[in-house]
Amino acid sequence: MASISMSHIVKKYGDGFPAVNDVSIDVADGEFVILVGPSGCGKSTLLRMIVGLEDITSGDMLIGDRRVNELAPRERNLAMVFQNYALYPHLTVYENIAFPLRLAGAKDDEVDKKVRAAAETLELNEHLERKPSNLSGGQRQRVAMGRAIVRNADAFLFDEPLSNLDAKLRGQMRTEISRLQKRMGITTVYVTHDQIEAMTLGDRVAVLKRGVLQQLATPRELYDNPGNLFVAGFIGSPPMNFLPATVEGTTLKLPFGEVQIPQEKAAKVAGKGLLIAGIRPENFAEASAPHARDVSEANTFEASVDVVEWLGNETYAYIPFEAPPEVEAQLDQLAQETDSEALRTQLVVTLDGSSTVKDGDKIKIWLDGSKVHLFDPETTENLTVDASRAGTVPSLGIVAGESSDGAPAGSV
């Protein structure tokens, strides 16, 4: 196994467009790192540069302490697990796993020892004499991983391995990959456009937009401390709400009413004028409901619910609002960039599943003022980010482990 270090990696294709633009990511030995972002942001290009299937325009690619920029794929000792698993249908599971060893001319007893050890780890012992067509999707994925294991690869690389599966199987496979990766502790880089896969699988997640690294952080850091509007809008479902806002003293003025925010948050945006407030749906509660949390009368406001979606365990209430043109333009652009179809000028509020709110009702809502993020509508930066809990945010000069206030960084 080995670490992978990408330093100022640039990839320009023939037309000069930088598909990957000055990306630096360190993957520790044994770490599981996700590359996530909307289609076309450069994820596959970056992965292919790690494996050696794509030339690197500039920057350094290190595996362990070896610079591999000029090495051919087979000299890098990495294992790419493809979406279609690339299994040989006419070979048994045993021979599929053994394939790279046979290719390398290994002796029969060595092949047998390694194949059986891998099959043991992957719980495939009972299936060694079967053909891939008789296996489930999950079992096939394990065979593909077995082939990578017997090679003693330094790292596993996955490019959207689950994107063709139905939702249920995808969930199962996600758990499977996570379990195996933890058990084997093998360095893994995994590409996906699915933010749920990113949040559930990775030790750390690298969010990319148009070839540029936006943030590299643990799932919790990304969720709680997004560095900019893009990361905030991309991570989380239903997505974070974005509302036009101004701050006076510690009073946050929103389209629905006024709420109090903590002094240190207010201080970071003093004198800023129009802002975009980012509030996750679960940071609201229904103040008027019998099951309401113990909420103070402060930070509550009345709102008319347009549509209610009841999901059993929780309820989504949709509340339309109006935004000034500069905020609306920024939110339209964000919806495009994040491939989202969400209507950004309606508030989504998560209520308890036992809520009796109906379409058209007027309800009293409470907002947790300490959870509000405030973004600059021009630069889209999160002005209220907690730098000690945001991982690495290149555009803000925040580097994990180098927090300005001396607090320990990078912890979950």
Ligand SMILES: Nc1ncnc2c1ncn2[C@@H]1O[C@H](COP(=O)(O)OP(=O)(O)O)[C@@H](O)[C@H]1O
């Ligand atoms: N072989 C290629 N030649 C020219 N441009 C390419 C090539 N492959 C990808 N690109 C461009 O590079 C950008 C990133 O592509 P890609 O890495 O495939 O994105 P992702 O995997 O995130 O969807 C896109 O704009 C894409 O059009």
Ligand SMILES: [Mg+2]
């Ligand atoms: Mg891709």
